[in-house]
Amino acid sequence: MIKKRLVIIGGGSAGMAAAIKAYELGERDILIIEKNAYLGGILNQCIHNGFGLHEFKEELTGPEFMTRFSKKVEELGIPYRLNSNVLNISNDKVVTYSNSQEGIVEVKADAIILSTGCYERNAGAIQIPGDRPSGVYTAGQAQLFVNCYGYLVGKRVFILGSGDIGLIMARRMTLEGAKVLGVAELMPYSAGLNRNIVQCLKDFNIPLYLSHTVKKVEGLSHLEKVTIAKVDEKMNFIEGTDITFDVDTLLLSVGLLPNVDLFNKLPIRISRTRGAVVNQAMESDIRGIFACGNVLHVHDLVDYVVEEAREAAVGAVQYLNGELKHEGHVYEVNPGNGIGYVVPQIVYIDDVKDKLSFKFRVRKPYKDVDIYIKEGDKVIKKIFKPAIIPSEMEIVKLDKSLFLKEANEISVYVEERK
Amino acid sequence: MKELTCIICPRGCHLVVDDELNVSGNTCPRGAVYAKQELTHPTRTLTTTVRIVSEKEVSLPVKSDKPLPKEKIFDAMALINKTSVKAPIKIGDVVIKNIFGLDVNIVATKDVSR
Numbered sequence: 001m002i003k004k005r006l007v008i009i010g011g012g013s014a015g016m017a018a019a020i021k022a023y024e025l026g027e028r029d030i031l032i033i034e035k036n037a038y039l040g041g042i043l044n045q046c047i048h049n050g051f052g053l054h055e056f057k058e059e060l061t062g063p064e065f066m067t068r069f070s071k072k073v074e075e076l077g078i079p080y081r082l083n084s085n086v087l088n089i090s091n092d093k094v095v096t097y098s099n100s101q102e103g104i105v106e107v108k109a110d111a112i113i114l115s116t117g118c119y120e121r122n123a124g125a126i127q128i129p130g131d132r133p134s135g136v137y138t139a140g141q142a143q144l145f146v147n148c149y150g151y152l153v154g155k156r157v158f159i160l161g162s163g164d165i166g167l168i169m170a171r172r173m174t175l176e177g178a179k180v181l182g183v184a185e186l187m188p189y190s191a192g193l194n195r196n197i198v199q200c201l202k203d204f205n206i207p208l209y210l211s212h213t214v215k216k217v218e219g220l221s222h223l224e225k226v227t228i229a230k231v232d233e234k235m236n237f238i239e240g241t242d243i244t245f246d247v248d249t250l251l252l253s254v255g256l257l258p259n260v261d262l263f264n265k266l267p268i269r270i271s272r273t274r275g276a277v278v279n280q281a282m283e284s285d286i287r288g289i290f291a292c293g294n295v296l297h298v299h300d301l302v303d304y305v306v307e308e309a310r311e312a313a314v315g316a317v318q319y320l321n322g323e324l325k326h327e328g329h330v331y332e333v334n335p336g337n338g339i340g341y342v343v344p345q346i347v348y349i350d351d352v353k354d355k356l357s358f359k360f361r362v363r364k365p366y367k368d369v370d371i372y373i374k375e376g377d378k379v380i381k382k383i384f385k386p387a388i389i390p391s392e393m394e395i396v397k398l399d400k401s402l403f404l405k406e407a408n409e410i411s412v413y414v415e416e417r418k
Numbered sequence: 419m420k421e422l423t424c425i426i427c428p429r430g431c432h433l434v435v436d437d438e439l440n441v442s443g444n445t446c447p448r449g450a451v452y453a454k455q456e457l458t459h460p461t462r463t464l465t466t467t468v469r470i471v472s473e474k475e476v477s478l479p480v481k482s483d484k485p486l487p488k489e490k491i492f493d494a495m496a497l498i499n500k501t502s503v504k505a506p507i508k509i510g511d512v513v514i515k516n517i518f519g520l521d522v523n524i525v526a527t528k529d530v531s532r
Contacts, residue, residue, distance in 0.1 A: 047479035047527065048465045061465055063479050063528035064509055147467055150477040175466060175495050195425035199462065202423075203488070386445065 012041020014293025040066035135223030154249025166253025281315025336413025376407025
């Protein structure tokens, strides 16, 4: 069995950023395992721009952003295996992977960082009513076909879900000559960034149907018709609101879920992010197993994925050097009023070096709100926000010195100003 | 009079611009700047792909190195879709120089070694 100090599973932006950070902190015995034939993960197919505004202070496309990291990985000589699928992680941190050259390989790792990203909810996951014809794709699948394989998947397109990938694909398909007839969103507000509504829909006069969803999918072998209808507050269809579109393609942009399959057999708790419960070091319930990026919670900006990956790398190196003590005062972090989730869920405050960040999302859009961070019944931080929306993750960085070490519960909540 | 949604920050102000380009509805100065640019000379960065002859890839991602006038986007797409390049290609390599004389180049956004 091979031995490695640090094994990183997934060579996308999170995995590469974690590897580079661990290297910079002095760790040399690293292995990245990547299932695809290339590093960079999903950014390879995200050819649009808007990446890197925080990280590089410039607007890059997905391939440009990830190339900066893959070049650095090469330059530092950090070893990686491509075309290698991880089959299992055991309780005692043996990682089993396979590829066509080496067969099945077992690596005994001292620490593991899981950075396997997320996957798309599909037609089965949302129980789409009607026939099961071809021509129904997830937006990311269509993105891969169009951008990497050069196939336009259809000519007349309807999109369900206003997530960013759906909006981006509405523009992409239109540019390549397809007719996008509309985007339906179940909620009364868009799930995507405002700028994408403007740049991807309004620019091309593509209608957005809020509080609408697909009622019927028709087509014997290939998709022929999609019928949408309006829903009330209880998500029931409102009679007489049906609109039918003659289309050959339905794209689904109905949410992303952390790809935590490799954690399924391990005694690791899953949080309401659908990723692992982690502490301030991005460490799961098993000491020495870390998670970062979209496998932990789905991010809207890769810049924040990279930042989180570095936190996980710092944690992993601390662990490898025996500096994660898991002793002293410990907090449980809970989402309060208006907050969907908070990462991390556990904080060993004495293991924090100087700063700690809480990442969270609100459940619905708010205007003129204060974000409160409370230890027990004492407010330790209050931040005003003119606007806050569910599709944009909030990050609050706190100095270690702000924590009082009196209570064991921290809550994060919002209150609207009147 | 025109109405538009500001895309500068998540607040998404509802902007109203009159015929003399006076902006209202913005809660910060950036909204006014955006609205004026958007109504006088709207531009967009174009990202798409071109065909590539390569052992590994069939399409090469590209972008306009500066924003293009919005009304030229579909003309640019038509020209780009007639273009083909050969590997090796490096990020920043010019695929179409000075498109329509607009002082904008279409450049590669990915390295393709062979």
